Amino acid sequence: MSFSPHLLKGQKALVTGASSGIGEAIARSLASAGASVAVNYHSEAEEAQKIVADIKAAGTEAIALGADVSKEDEVKAMFGQAIEEFGTIDILVNNAGLQKDSPLVDMTLDHWNLVIGINLTGQFLCAREAAKEFMRRGVQPHISSAAGKIICMSSVHEVIPWAGHVNYAASKGGINMMMRSIAQELAPHRIRVNSIAPGAIKTPINKSAWDTSEAEAKLLKLIPYGRVGEVEDIAKTAVWLASDDSDYVNGATLFVDGGMTLYPGFATGG
Ligand code: BGC
Secondary structure: OOOOOOOOOOOEEEEEOOOHHHHHHHHHHHHHHOOEEEEOOOOOHHHHHHHHHHHHHOOOOOOEEOOOOOOOHHHHHHHHHHHHHHHOEEEEEEEEOOOOOOHHEEEEEEEHHHHHHHHHHHHHHHHHHHHHHHHOOOOOOOOOOOOOEEEEEEEEEHOOOOOOOOHHHHHHHHHHHHHHHHHHHHHOEEEEEEEEEOEEOOHHHHHHHHHOHHHHHHHOOOOOOOOOHHHEEEEEEEHHOOOOHHHOOOOOOEEEOOOOOOOHHHHHHO
C-alpha cells in the first residue's frame, strides 16, 4: 500500500490498540501518508516497539505508548506524553477493542464490564482527551482544514445482532450513538468524528472464523462480495477519513464489509 507522503504531512496521530491487527495496519498507513504516529499498546510492548522502529526506519516520527484505554488516569497520561513528544495531536483513531464471547446465560459480569470498558468507555475517554487538545489548538489551515479528526472503530455489529456476543454487540451499538452525538457537539469547533464499521477482516480477533478452508467457506456465505477482508481495506479507509479529502464527511459510519450488512440471506429468499 502506498500513499502520498504529503497527504498527512505535519499531522500527529494517536492510534489505540495499534500493536496488531487493524490498529497496526492503520498506524503504518498513517505514517506512510506522512503523519507522526503514537502507537498505543496494552500488553504487547515488543510488538509496538517493532512497529515504531519500522516507521522510524522509513523516516517518520513514531513513539510507543502503553496504556489501558479503559483507565482514566492511564489515558490522560498517554495523551500528556503524546502531546509532549509531538506538540499536539491532530488525529485520534479509537481502535482498541476485544471480544469475550459466551452465551448470555453464561456471561460473567466481569466479561460484560471488560468489553464495555475497553470498547466503549475507552473510546469515550480517548475522544474526550483528543477533543480538549483539538479545541485548545484550533484550526491550523496549513496543516488541515479541521481542528482535529476522530475515527472510531465500530463493527458491522453496530447494526447486526450477534448471539453469543451480547457484550461486544452492545459496545458497538453504543459506539454508533456516542460517535454521532460527539460529532454533532464538536462540529462547530471544526472537529470531524466518524466511524468505520468493518465486516470480517483477517486478524487475530476472529482467526478461528477464517483460518481453515471449512471455516472460511462458512464465513463467505455471509459476505456477498466473496472474499474475507484484509487489514489494508480498513487502513485505506482510515487514511481517507483522517485526510482533508473527506473534509465534508462528519458523523458518518462507513461500512467496509464486502456487503455483510446487505442481509445476504435475502439474495435467494424472502
Ligand atoms: C468481529 C469479528 C467478526 C466480524 C464479522 C467483527 O467486529 O470482531 O470477530 O468476524 O465482526 O462478524
